[in-house]
Amino acid sequence: MVDVQVIGPEVERSAEVLTPEALQFVGQLQHLFGASRDELLATRALRRQAIADGEPLDFRVETADVREGEWSVPPPPPGLVRRRVEITGPTEPKMAINALNCGADVWLADLEDANTPHWHNVVTGQLVLRDAVRGSLSFTSPEGKQYAVRPDAVLPTIVPRPRGWHLDERHVLVDGDPVVGAFVDAGLYLFHNAVEQLERGSGPYFYLPKMESHLEARLWADVFVHCERELGIPRGSIRATMLIETIPAAFEMEEMLYELREHATGLNAGRWDYLFSVVKVFRDAGPDFVLPDRSAVTMTAPMMRAYTEQLVATCHRRGAMAIGGMAAAIPSRRDAEANERALAKVREDKTREAGDGFDGSWVAHPDLVGICREVFEGVLGDADNQLTRQRDDVHVTREQLLDVAGVPGERTEAGLRANVEVGIRYLAAWLAGNGAVGIHGLMEDAATAEISRSQVWQWLRTGVVLDTGETVTAELVHRVIEEEVAGIGDLDRVDDARRLFEQVALADEFPDFLTLPAYTLID
Structure with missing residues (x-):
């Protein structure tokens, strides 16, 4: 038995997810893998300092055999074969119901960047996921308005995104110390929903954020193997899409897929986190690494084109899905002209992604689902995805990925x-x-x-x-x-x-x- 304590304030219905058995499951993850997480964070800091001291960021020499080898990830599992449009949003009840009703192929249920980790939000998010998996999610607003999943809705596949490796959850303690936030998010979700999802013909799937190396992907693989064994589900049942949203990870896409291998489904191309990582890693590298206004850095900038084309080529070479970035526009129902301009930008962005070979993309608002679907269907036709489209024309260099000076603006x-x-x-x-x-x-x-x-x-x-x-x-x-x-x-x-x-x-x-x-x- 692991000594697990919950010291957060009382949350309604928390006993349904914070059961002694579920907390022991989370506690075991911390006990077995917490020290490895700590070592990986220390390795991040050492690598950042080495780059500051002049060591070049480049494709790793020691993993060249992985990049040159013949291997692939498993075919996409049920519910993740067709991912033309994915909607993202927090696990807040009203927004969750809107996401489930909107007609997207996937709901990225965000326990990370779109969610403040108030203890109430952490617990409520798990309750929302538990109810959503079982088709029983409903919500009544303080004003008395009722929200529920429509009986005729074609439900998206539920894919939670746990917190990144760097965040702890101070309201759950193991041996007196805070638990890694990702272990709370992923552990509770798996304990309560993995078997249920498999019985319903889907599976326990995740989006994994903010990793910086293949060693961090390896830790997730070890966690998944342990969880599958403890839950008695087949090995490889847990599948994950990794976000390539740090500049170090852009140099290790293949290695990260290789480490996750039997649990991998694809990679995703972000934007703001990726640019944030460029600034963070090269913050003291001089004027050649200073970006223009953030609004000027579009996905058509040379370094961003190199990054996204590398991602598509890598994914399809290894049988993995390539998922495009966020369309963050909120359609306006008051200003028709502004709305038209925003929708035109979304259409342009998704047309570029579909043309480059992406298998699907993200939107942040239900009203954008139709545009994204229309664009991808126009390119894919009846095909579920573009996995057969190999980008053999793509040969991205270190210099292209790091061409910050070449960003116009x-x-x-x-x-x-x-x-x-x-x-x-x-x-x-x-x-x-x-x-x-x-x-x-x-x-x-x-x-x-x-x-x-x-x-x-x-x-x-x-x-x-x-x-x-x-x-x-x-x-x-x-x-x-x-x-x-x-x-x-x-x-x-x-x-x-x-x-x-x-x-x-x-x-x-x-x-x-x-x-x-x-x-x-x-x-």
């Missing part, structure tokens, strides 16, 4: 102000418990705040000169923060958000993740 005062305003607005919502926030017509999550604050930090440290002729200094950033907060006005927890943004954007040492200090300000 300016560094502007408007860009600085947007980073400050959107970053603080998002953090205020996050601290108040909402991790998926509509801001200026876009659905934002924690990656938004990360790229915003990291770009401010980098511009300040490199003395970027803006389009106005002003140099980015601490004084300028403080003034912009004052003015933008005044413009935001009365917003719940805006003062806490402001202090947090200043802490992570102006600190002498770069905080690896803003959610680490932010976590101390909730509950």
Whole structure:
């Protein structure tokens, strides 16, 4: 028996998921794999320092045999053969029901960037998933409005995204220490739903975020094998799609698929987290690694094209699905002209992805499901996916992946102000418990705040000169923060958000993740 304690506040119906048996299951994961997680985080820090000291980031020499070998991942499992459109969103009851009703092929049930890890959200998210798997999810709003899954709805495959390796869950202790957040998220979900999902003809599937190396994928593989054995389900039942959203992972796509192998289904191409990682890894590498305004960095920039084409080529060479990035637009029902412009951008983005060979893509709003499906059906026709389309024309080099200097765009005062305003607005919502926030017509999550604050930090440290002729200094950033907060006005927890943004954007040492200090300000 492992000593497991729950010290979070009481949450309605928590006894249904925080059973002694489920907590023991989570406790065993911490007992067996917690030290390995800690070692991997230490390895991340050492590698980052080596790059800062001049060691080049490149494809690994010691894993060349994996890249050159003949191997493949298993065919996609039931429910993940056709993934033309996937909707993402937090495991909040109302949004979960909307996702289940929207007609998407997959619901990425986000326990990570779109979810503030308030203890209430952590527990409620598991209850929502448990009910959704069993077809019993319903919700009544405080105003008395009832939400339920439509009887005629074709339900999407449920694919949760647990927290990244770096986050702990302080409300669950093993031997007095916090449990790795990912073990809580994945462990509770598997314990309560793995067998149920298999009996229903689907399976226990995951999206895995923010990994930086194949060794981190190997740890997930070890966790999955253990869980399958403990739950008595066939080996290889647990399947996962990995997000390639860090620049180190872009150099290890094949190795990560190889390590996960029997549990792998594909890779996903993100955007904000990927750019955040570029800033984080190369934050002291000089002006050649300073990005323009974040709004100017589109997926058509040369380094982003190299990254996405490498992902498609890698996936299809190994029999894995390639899933495109987020369409974050929130359709407007009040401004027809603005809505048309937003939808045109979504269509353009999805047309590029489908043409490049992606098997499907993400949207953040139910109203975008139809556009995404229409675009992919126009390219795929009756085919379930594009796995047979090999991108033998793709030969991406280290220089192409790291061509930050080749990204077109300016560094502007408007860009600085947007980073400050959107970053603080998002953090205020996050601290108040909402991790998926509509801001200026876009659905934002924690990656938004990360790229915003990291770009401010980098511009300040490199003395970027803006389009106005002003140099980015601490004084300028403080003034912009004052003015933008005044413009935001009365917003719940805006003062806490402001202090947090200043802490992570102006600190002498770069905080690896803003959610680490932010976590101390909730509950």
